[in-house]
Amino acid sequence: MSQEDAAAGSRQKDLGAIFASIELSKKTWLLTSMSPGAGDKMSRHIIVGGDIAGLFAQLSTLRRKVRDRTGREYPFVIIQEAGLDGFWVHRALAAEGYESYVVDAASIATSRRKRRVKTDRLDGESLIRTLLAFKRGEPRVCSMLRVPDPDEEDRRRIVRERKVLMEERIRHSNRIKGLLFSQGIRGYDPLRRDRREQLETLRTGDGRVLPLHMKRQVLRELDRLELLIEQIKGVEAERDEMLANERQSTREVALLSQVVGVGPEFAAVLWGEGLFRHFENRRQVAAYAGLAPTPWQSGSIDREQGIGKSGNPRLRSTLLEMAWLWLRHQPASTLSRWFNERVAQSGGRFKKVMITALARKLVVALWKYASAGVIIEGAVIRS
Template sequence: RRRRRVKTDKIDGEALTRTLLAFKRGEPRVCAMVRAPSHEDEDRRRICRERKVLIAERVRHVNRVKGLLFAQGVSGYQPLRKDRRLRLEELCTGDGRGLPKHLKAQINRELDRLELLLEQIAAVESERNSLLSVHERLASEAPAPAMLLTLKGVGAEFAAVLWTEALCRHFDNRRQIAAYAGLAPTPWMSGTIDHEQGVSKAGNPRLRTTMIQLSWLWLRNQPASALSRWFVDRVQSNGGRLKKAAIVALARKLLIALWKFVTAGVVIEGAVMKTA
C-alpha cells in the first residue's frame, strides 16, 4: 500500500504550506529551520578542515614508509624526525644487507611528499594562529576564541574548531547546541521497553569528534573541576565500567558549559585558567 500512495507536486506543496503556517503560528516541533552561516563564518571553517585533511594524509605517508621498511625487517624508523634522510642512509635490512636501490628511491619520494605536507601543515597552522590572535585582540567583537584560550587544556586547534564549527552560531538553549553536535540522547520507549539508544550522531561530526577528544584532555588538565569529579564518581559507581558512555555524557556537559562560558560568562566550576 505504501507504493500506491498518491504523490503529486500539488499535495507536496499543500503539505509544505500547512507546515509553514503552523510554524508561523508558533506551534512547537512542527519543523526545524536551517540557519545558514555567513560567508565569513563558512570561510573560516576551511582552515581547521584543511588541517584535518592534511594530518590524515601525513598519517598515510608515515604508515606507508614504515610498512615498506617493516617488510624488509626494519623497525624503529621515524619519518617525522628531522634527520629522516640521514637515518635512511644508515638503515640495513633484517639480514644485514643495505636497503635495495629501488626501495630507497621509493621511500625518498614518499619523504618528498611528506615534507611537502609538513610545510603545508605549518602554513595552515600559522594562518590559524594569526586568525586567533587577530580575534583575541578584538575580543569585544568575537570573544569566543580569546575566552577559550584562557582555559587550561584548551589549545589553539581546539579553540579554533569550537569557535568556527559551533560557538560562532546562535543557539537558544542547551538542547539546541547538544543536538547540533549530535550529542543529544535518543530514548526508546514503547510499552514496557524503556532504554537509551545512545547519542543521535545527527549533528556536526567534526564538532562531536573534537568534544570527545577535549573531554579526555579535560580530565587530565582539569581534574579538580566539577565536571571531572562528576565523571569520576559516575565511573566509580559503575565499578569502573562504561567509561566510553560516560565520556560522551561528559562531552555533552562540557560543550554546554563552554557555550555558557563564552556567551554568558558563566565560569565552569573548579576550572583552572592559564597563567599569564
C-alpha cells in the same frame, strides 16, 4: 458547484504564494512548483546545472503565468536541500529578493517501506509538501538550516583544511612504515627531523641494504610527507593569526582562549564549528554537537540507543578528544570529579560511555561560559 470544486477553490485561495523546490545535481536542476490558480497540479522544469540566470528566467516566467491566470502578483517561497552546491544558490536567490530555505534532507520524513521509490520527481514533490507544512507552522516537520554568512563559512576552512592535511600525513607515514615493515624494519619514525639520515642506515631483517627501488619509493613518500608538514605549518600560522584577530574583536573567543586545556586548535574548532551560532538552551547545544541522547520508548520498552550523532561530526570528534585532555589539565574541576566518581563506581568498565557524557557536559559548560560568562566550577582560567 460541487464540494470537490469548492475545496479546490479554497486551497487555491489559501495558497498565497508560489511554492517551489529545486533539486540540484551536477548536470541538471529540477524546478518543481505549485502555483495559485492551478489546483494541486505541480509543474516541472529542467534547467542546466549551474545556470543561475536560466533559473531566474524560469522563475520570472512562472510569476508571469500566475499573474496572467489570477490577475495578482504572488511572492515566491523556495526550498532546496543542503548538498554539494553549498549555499551559493540560496545566497543568489536571497539577493534577488526571493524567500529561500535550505533544509536538512535527513530531517524530512520518508516512507518506511523495505523498498521505497525514489526519483527526482518524487523528491521535488516531497520538498513542496514539506515547505507547505513548514509555512503552516507544523512543529518538527523538518529542520531548516541556519545559513552562515560568507565570512563565517570561510572561517571554518582553516580547521577543516588542517584536519584533511593531518589525515593525509598519517596515511603517508603509515605507508612508509608498512613498506619498511615488509623488509623486517621496525621502529623507523618518518616524522623525525633526521628521517632521511636515518633511512641511509637502515638494514633489512636479514641484514641486506635497503633495495634500490624500495628506497626510491620511500624517498618519494618522504617528499610528499615533507610537503604536507610545510602546508600544515602554514595553515596553523593562518589559524593563529585568525585567533589573534578574533580575540581582539570577539569576546567569546577571548574567553575560550583563557581556559586551561583549550589550545589554539580547540578554540578554533569550538568557535568556527559551533559556538558562533545562537542556541536557545543546552539541549540545542548538545544536539548540534551530535551528543544528545536518543531514547527508544514504546509501551513497556524504554532504553537508550546512545548519542544521536546527527550534529556536526567535526565538533563532536573534537569534543571527545577534548574531554580526555580535560581530565589531565583540569583535574580539580567539578566535571572531572564527576567523571572520576562515576568511573570508580562502575569499576572503569564504562569509560567510553562516561567520556561521551563528559563531552556533552563540557560543551554545555563552555557554551554558558562563552555566551554568558558563567565560570566553569573548579576550572583554572588564565588571567
